[in-house]
Amino acid sequence: MHYRKPRATVAGAAAGAVLVAGTLTGCSGHSSGAGARDAGAAIGVDLPRDDSDFWKSYAQYLKAGVAEQGLDSVQITESHNDDAQLKSNLQKFEKDHVKAVAIAPQSTQNTEALFFDLFSHRINAVSVDTEPEHGEVYMVVRADNVAYGTKACEFLGKQLGGKGKVAELQGALSSINGYERSRGFATCMKKQFPGIQVIELATDWKGDVASAKLQSTLAANPDLKGVYMQAGGVFLQPTLTLLQQKGLLKPAGQSGHIAIVSNDGIPQELDAIRRGDIDATVSQPADLYAKYALYYAQAAAENKSFHTGPTDHDSTIISLPNGMEDRLPAPLVTKDNVDDKTLWGNHIVK
Known part of the structure; x- marks a missing residue:
């Protein structure tokens, strides 16, 4: 069987979107941009599906992070693995004038129109778990x-x-x-x-x-x-x-x-x-996906920029044809390390 990855196109560049190149102050000490956080910056987060225990765990971590950080300006929608619903949810974010979104497109070959539309509204996009193959993205948060x-x-x-x-x-x-x-x-x-x-x-x-x-x-x-x-x-x-x-x-x-x-x-x-x-x-680090989805969405709302290289959270930011990606660690778990307390699966509520 042939597995292909189409080269991503860079759509929406004229919209003035900020491309990222590295790590935030407090994350790895290298950043530039708006400086102090804009407390009023609105962020839209779409939960991609609820038919998997992994994504249910991600939703738990994300909602907990929003509550713990007091992010009153975060809007959360659910698209239930439905491309049409995702598009509708993004249109709602656009009407509400959010500054950044954190989403997880499931059909990664059909993202160019979605991302072009976001950037035409000057909205930076963070993609979680999936790497969009078309259209500019502010940051991808995923493992290899x-x-x-x-x-x-x-x-x-x-x-x-x-x-x-x-x-x-x-x-x-x-x-x-x-x-x-x-x-x-x-x-x-x-x-x-x-x-x-x-x-x-x-x-x-x-x-x-x-x-x-x-x-x-x-x-x-x-x-x-x-x-x-x-x-x-x-x-x-x-x-x-x-x-x-x-x-x-x-x-x-x-x-x-x-x-x-x-x-x-x-x-x-x-x-x-x-x-x-x-x-x-x-x-697959559901806890880190949620943590850095919010982290980069806040950075995107402030138009902060990044550069490639190692971070202070055990990951590496790499360059993509259409943006950048923070590659988070994903360890192999066997009977020898299954009780490791650092594994997210050992401390989330079942």
Whole structure:
């Protein structure tokens, strides 16, 4: 399968939007712009979906951050994974004259019109978790999704000793996250573990689709040795339920155990690692996504600027063709570090 990333175009530059290049004072000590924070700066935040435990956790952290910081000017909407609803929510922000928005476009190839419209209203945009492929963006807040796939591949490949069959529950390949995770996984498998056969199952981030396709795969491949779930928030429960029904849910270390690696780092995944139901997950930092979504949205409202390089919060800001991206850390979690108190999944309310 070919995974492509179209080159982003730079739309809306004439609107006078500020492109970022680094880190804020208080974050890494390098910034320029409006100086003191404008307490009246209005910020719009859209919550992208509520069908995933990961995004429910993100919403919890974000709302808590708004309350803790007393950000009375923050408006919050929900788009429920609906592009039309997202567009409508952004139009509301425009009418309310917000100065910046923090959003998470799910269809990353269809963002040029959205971002051009925002910039035509002189609104800077922060994109959380997803990297818009078209249209200027003030800052992207996310982790390295290619690395997600690579980490999953390396762990799973070693667990299987470089041999056997693995089912890959892919996200939506129209989403940058879906095809970057898939590309990282495929590239690593081809290079490091050529003896492993990868069975790619596109799911569009839907748990019921993943379960149905995995069931068919198990019927055709009773010797399946591993599963890579690109989103534990939607795939974990359907996968474990199916394996239990088939009598295939055996704890790690026991004969017949199917090795499972996931992405997200939700509390349910950490509990599954403790039980031995799954072997590992890559912890996507929901807490840091929320923290820095608000952080950069406030900076965007003040037209502050940034430069590339390391930050003081364990990340690196890189340059994109259409803006910049703060790449946050996303550690691999196994039985060896599952109880680490720094993991967000160990301290959020379930």
